[in-house]
Amino acid sequence: MKVMTLNFLTCAVKNxxxxxxxxxxxxxxxxxxxxxxEINPQLLINVLPRIDWAALRTTSTELGFPTLxxxxxxxxxxQSDEALLKELHELLMETQMMEGKLxxxxxxxxxxxxxxxxxxxxxxxxx
Amino acid sequence: xxxxxxxxxxxYQRVYExxxxxxxxxxxxxxxxxxxFLSSRFASPSPSSPSPAPLVLEVGPGSGVVIAFLxxxxxxxxxxxxxxxxxxxxxxFACAATNLTVSKAVSENTSTSGFWTSATQGDLVSPFRxxxxxxxxxxxxxxxxxxxxxxxxxxxQALKEKTTFEEDSHLLELTYAGGRDGMETTDRLIEALPGxxxxxxxxxxxxxxxxxxxxxxxxxxxxxGEGKWKAETVGTSGKQAxxxxxxxxxxxx
Numbered sequence: 001m002k003v004m005t006l007n008f009l010t011c012a013v014k015n016x017x018x019x020x021x022x023x024x025x026x027x028x029x030x031x032x033x034x035x036x037x038e039i040n041p042q043l044l045i046n047v048l049p050r051i052d053w054a055a056l057r058t059t060s061t062e063l064g065f066p067t068l069x070x071x072x073x074x075x076x077x078x079q080s081d082e083a084l085l086k087e088l089h090e091l092l093m094e095t096q097m098m099e100g101k102l103x104x105x106x107x108x109x110x111x112x113x114x115x116x117x118x119x120x121x122x123x124x125x126x127x
Numbered sequence: 128x129x130x131x132x133x134x135x136x137x138x139y140q141r142v143y144e145x146x147x148x149x150x151x152x153x154x155x156x157x158x159x160x161x162x163x164f165l166s167s168r169f170a171s172p173s174p175s176s177p178s179p180a181p182l183v184l185e186v187g188p189g190s191g192v193v194i195a196f197l198x199x200x201x202x203x204x205x206x207x208x209x210x211x212x213x214x215x216x217x218x219x220f221a222c223a224a225t226n227l228t229v230s231k232a233v234s235e236n237t238s239t240s241g242f243w244t245s246a247t248q249g250d251l252v253s254p255f256r257x258x259x260x261x262x263x264x265x266x267x268x269x270x271x272x273x274x275x276x277x278x279x280x281x282x283x284q285a286l287k288e289k290t291t292f293e294e295d296s297h298l299l300e301l302t303y304a305g306g307r308d309g310m311e312t313t314d315r316l317i318e319a320l321p322g323x324x325x326x327x328x329x330x331x332x333x334x335x336x337x338x339x340x341x342x343x344x345x346x347x348x349x350x351x352g353e354g355k356w357k358a359e360t361v362g363t364s365g366k367q368a369x370x371x372x373x374x375x376x377x378x379x380x
Contacts (some may be wrong), residue, residue: 003245005213012253023256043242046171046209049179092244110368111254117222120215120249121278127250 001118003095006059007051011104012111021105024055027062028110030100039089045075047092050090056091065091105122129157129203132195132232137224141295141303143189147364148266148333148373152193155362156264156331156373157203157204158324164377166206168327171259180209181327183241185314186251188214189302191225194266195232201241210241217279218298220290222246245351250278251316252323259324267313268305271337275306309338317343320378321351329379331361336372347378356380 011022053072060068066087078085102111102118109126112119129151134145155161171178183205184363185194194214201210214225225246233240246252276297290298305312313332320330332339340360347358362375 004211005244005247008256008259009247009254010256012249018258041211043180044205046178046180047211047242050182096245114219115223116226116245117219118249118254119219120247120254121130121217122250122253126233 004092016106019106025102028101031098033096033098035094129200134190137190141298143219145192170206183212183262184260185214185264188225191228195229198241198243199232199236202239213244213352214246222248224352252319257322261325266333268303269309269335270303271309272304275311276300332376
């Protein structure tokens, strides 16, 4: 699963929806892979406005990537800072979590990631 | 006519094979009326003020034929290739098949493709953040059946090379069995729309005649009070269809 999806996935347990701690999910024992994708600055510029930047910073640090700046870059920043552009491209577009777990910060439930697919099916008592 | 994605790699003994319903979705979503609607809703007003890339989610992609089509032809359908696509399915086999179908379709249409973010295993929209989905597409299990099948066991993984006949049957049953009026799963999805769709969000849902589509549209139109939601039929299988008589309903605020 592309790391980008972590920016719109949350704990599936009903009771966790109202808590802020259920997003973002926390990767655990993550095995990562990197796809080779041509840099597309315009796509990144269009994607950034819908990214929760604070959550992305958390995810980035938790996966062992360098700390992202506190504020998201503007389109002009991205066009002039090639290093940042490459970093965001690699993190958001190229990096895949192949194995591991995604942990909810509120209820502690762990979702398994196997073969690049995260499994959010819940046992009936948690639905 | 935009080319249909290749799904020859998909194991049809346990994953839904594209059929009339799938093709109706492809035809409707790429029709002039819907491409005009989607392009005007999601395209950027100008290059200097980019519209945030929409997130397109297919619930229950099966083989992945529909989401692969939407991803591969994003420029044509949404007016821009700056589109994020994703999918969710209860079956790990459908997730694996979808990932492959989409990557094949994208590699054959690089100049018009959106960005595929991979398939997730799960129930309807349960793991998606509120307000995160801009376009939702759902070809439900719409056939009326006496009962709804149980969901697959949570531990069922696509890595399993040999599935039993019972496991395969169960997985296929999940692709079509809709319980009472064929609406038990669809109704759950409709209830979840106000929470998961963004302000500009739109959903496309396939219904058959036995789902009582006029009643379904009526229920949608009063969700959260009168006049908040719109529901219109934007595609039908018409008189040429077999006994199922299908239609696509567009739902939006």
